[in-house]
Amino acid sequence: MATAVIMPRQGQSVESCILVEWLVQVGAKVEVGTPVASIETDKAVFEVESPAAGTLIELFFEAGADIPVLTNIAAIGNPGEDVAGLRPSGAAATSAPAAAAPVPAAVPAPVAVPVPATVSTEAPVAVVGAAASGISPRARRVAAEKGVDPASLAGSGPGGRVIERDVLAAAATQPRLSAVAKAEVQRGGLTAPAQGSGPGGMVLAADLTAKSAIAPAAVSAPVASGEPVTIPLKGIRKLIAQRMRDSLSGTAQITLNMSFDATELLAYRAKVKDQAEALGLPNITVNDLIAFVVIKTLRQHPDLNAHFLGDRTVQYPYVNLGIATDTERGLMVPVLHGADKLSLSALSNAIKPLIKACQGGAINPDLLTGGTFTITNMGMLGIESFTPVLNVPEVAILGVGGLFLKPVLKHGEVKHVQAINLSLTVDHQTVDGAPAARFLKALCTGLEHVELMLAG
């Protein structure tokens, strides 16, 4: 009896993963725990380990396929064993599929029939994407009922028509839709994601996306040949694109700028650095200090530590601090949950591995959700001031610029101090300019007197 290698479910929010690469090939011997494949969620890369010892009999998908979690992706057993029972529907019966997309088991082509002068009876070929070959009315109705987007299905009916069984099969692997989401899908124009953000992966209305996604700006810097390079929108990039678009189209963003005199902060940091080894302190960075003061200030300004949910605003009694992080795959925002409970050193100790995990691609996807306020720091890239984009449904995000010399009038004399610019974007739907300004002012004051904040 062969054992299936299953596409693992990487966290509650993951519905499918991209199979990045097979690490072993058919015929290879594997042990329990041998890495078999590397996979990528929207947010991270993982390795899939073999659940059994034996020979790799068949790979059901090829690299690049987007595979629903909990789907069998390979079979391990004794050579020659029949693994048809493990092969998922919609997967090719070959270990080396030629097509990029999984091709359902094709009906064998009928032989030529001895009917003179008639149209040959061509093999019905399953075709991905129903637009060309149609959707039966029944399939359309059932798809609406189940909240399945029939356009995404491979039709198994005559000529590739999407028929009821295709929808039912898809529905069996897809999460439920909330009543609101279902109604939205039925109204048309919106499509449900593979997995929703509701309980048990239920797709909520907020998870729905427009069907006709804006064509991604796919042209990157021209390569030597001068031909444009097309990069498919997928994975994290796709998620970012969607989040950013949703953020800008779904909120009323306003950005306020204010700088603070960083003299004391830099002095404090230097002091800690000098004593770090002796006192067993971590390497407290400017970023850590700013984060710390932000958390403290947020406790006094709960209206900025909040989510705006369309018909209500939810303020949180705790701070889950998101930290925008640049990675090879793109922008990620790991979240430090319960950050308000941490001392400066504990905060500093917690942030660093979080960022590292993101950059290494091994972050637990659950640590990528749940933020209540986000900091994005572009100071190290020389940026002085910018307009951060809200990480919805959070109502505020703080951008941190780089150090610059700021002329100040002290005792009738112009002097230059080292200063840092803060750019606060808020959702004007729920936060007005004045309270945002008051928060920013309090934050700057706190940062200019950072040692006092440590006492609080």
Place this chain on the structure above:
Amino acid sequence: MPKHLIVDPSKERKPGLLSFPDVPLNQYKVTVAQEAKKLGKANVVGMLEDMVLIREFEFMLNEIKTAGAYRGIAYNHPGPAHLSMGQEASSVGQAYYLGVEDHIFGSHRSHGEILAKGMSAIRKLDDDTLMGIMKGFMGGECLSIVEKHVKAGDVKTLARQFLVYGALAEIFARKPGFNRGLGGSMHAFFTPFGIYPNNALVGGSADIAAGAALFKKVNGKAGIVIANIGDASMGCGPVWEALNFAAMGQFSTLWPKAYKGGLPIIFNFMNNFYGMGGQTVGETMGYDVLARMGAGVNAEAMHAERIDGYNPLAVADAIKRKTALLKKGQGPVLLDTLTYRYSGHSPSDASSYRGKDEVDMWQQQDSIEWFANELKAAKVLDTAAVESIREIIAAVTTQALKLAIDDSVSPHVEPQFIESVMFSNKRKPVLDSRKPELLDVSENNPRIQQIARRSRAGVVDGKPVAKNKVYQYRDGIFEAILHRFKEDPTMVAYGEENRDWGGAFACYRGLTEALPYNRLFNSPISEAAIVGTGVGYALEGGRALVELMYCDFMGRAGDEIFNQMSKWQSMSAGVLDMPLVLRVSVGSKYGAQHSQDWSALVNHIPGLKVVFPVTPYDAKGMLNTALAGTDPVVFFESQRLYDIGEMFETEVPEGYYEVPFGAPAKRRDGSDITIITIGATLYRALEAADILQSKYGMSADVWDCRSINPLDYEPLVASVKKTGRVLLSSDACERGSVMQGIAANLAQMAFDDLDAPPVVVGSRNWITPAYELEEAFFPQPGWLIDAIHEQIVPLPGHVSATSQTAAEKMRQNRLGV
């Protein structure tokens, strides 16, 4: 083929000369003065009054059609008006001696006959009977309008106004008209006065009237029947069939003594010398003298005569003499009644085919002028009295016109009313109270003995009973027919091989022993007359079961099925019932003209119920239903099935039961696909269902659409909603078949539930080939599987042997095959 009528070669081969009886031409020689003395002054004046009435009535219609107004009253009548101005004497003379029990059937040009026969009835009926008829007709609606608006001194004057208004309102398609305006000018009739349907098909009344005469004869009803048809209808096949049917030798050679003699019918040819644009004498016909034709029908030359239709007294005399012959059982009679129409065929006909001088010559001998002058000469009337008649009549027609065109008095029917009279939907198992005449219906009857030995269950211990031991489909047909014969004294059955032979498919075996000739007989090879006489028999109130051996022969009875059988209930606005069942058998093995399922043709015609049972249980139960109802039913049978046993019900009950029309029968329960069939195809569909189950794990919901019209779609829609897929199949050629209609309806009724288009698999749009090639023509189980695979749901591993793709269908249609 009665065995005691020997076809003797020595007699048949003997040389000799055939002679014919003399055919009298215009032999009436009595003067008006003499006749006036004999008949009485009032009666001859009455004839003049009626002629004037007809002339004025049609003059009014002509004025309205050509000038848009009559006596200053404007009206637009867009419908037909085929006028008979010039022919008044022939109608009035004919009606003179007739009673209400004598029934006339007419043509598109019968306004005169309606009024003449109506006035004849009014003059003869006593006031109480007359009032009873008028009050009883359609709830007294027509009468109450006349009573309210017209001051009539006496019942007969009131009745005349009733007659003229009722006929005119009918012509103008008004609700108070005699047939609610659903008949109109060419079809108006009023049965209480013995005026039966007039017919817009030339000669259409001939076989219907013969059927009415058959009814009178078989059921011992008083009166004679007259078919008023035109000279040009002598060119119509069904007219010839009717003449011969009425003159069949068996009436005198084989029928029981009490029923001996030809049918009591006069085929009265209103000979106005023109048929549409053709002149019968010298141009389109070869007879020279129409009366000659009687000599071609029987030894009595049908007692044919030419009579002068310009003299009402000559016509009345002839009718009196011929009626006496008919009452002695010496019918049928042919009359060649000379007459002439002054106007064209219709108002659109400018009479370009005849000269004005010819019309002038006839007008100079105008029957009304002549008759009035004769009456004046005989001192019966003076000029003032004639003028007075004209004025009184003009007042009658003017009054009728005012009422008939007043929308508040004479509205049109609500259109939905038409739906309510398309079928009578009555259950009348017995149509007369007489004791039914029967011969041997005891257990000594050979058929009853045979059936008693058979197993009424088709499947015993899980195995089908052998064919010669099982109660067969044909036994179900027999039992239903015998039951109705035993219950309903009016029931008759006939066809081309019903008696002695017992039917080509042995359905009627045993009926010869059970029934006298007057209830079961062989008809001539006259499909039009078989159906047409059935129509006449049924609308007179009797039940007829007629048979066309092969469905293909319906073409020979096209008008009778499409225009007569189907129409008279609704064109009478529900006055008439049509308890007529037409059995047709769908053949196979006999090639292109003996193997067609034409259910689509009759299903297309509104007014017909169409059923096609395919099990012994349904054969008996549905024929029982057909024979207990009052609607025309085309009852399809399949020659593939006459010997099958019952495979679905436990057994075929010995007792009486009915299977209602409308509901399709579920023959197998399944969930993956709905298969709907009509006819014998069911059994091949079940084979296909077996293959689906065993090879592809699909279960089929199989439905037998045994009732084609009416058809209750609800169970079919429910099934399609369940399975999402539907395949339809019948042995009819695919193009335009009933299945195409059902498929289209299901696509509308269950659109959102369909997982694939409804697919029809019919026979090829070819001639039916020889038996050896039939598998390439009729749907086979494999075709159904192929169609499912190619158009509905791909079947894993299936390889099609035939092409059932939409592209193939497109190709075939492009070529018209």
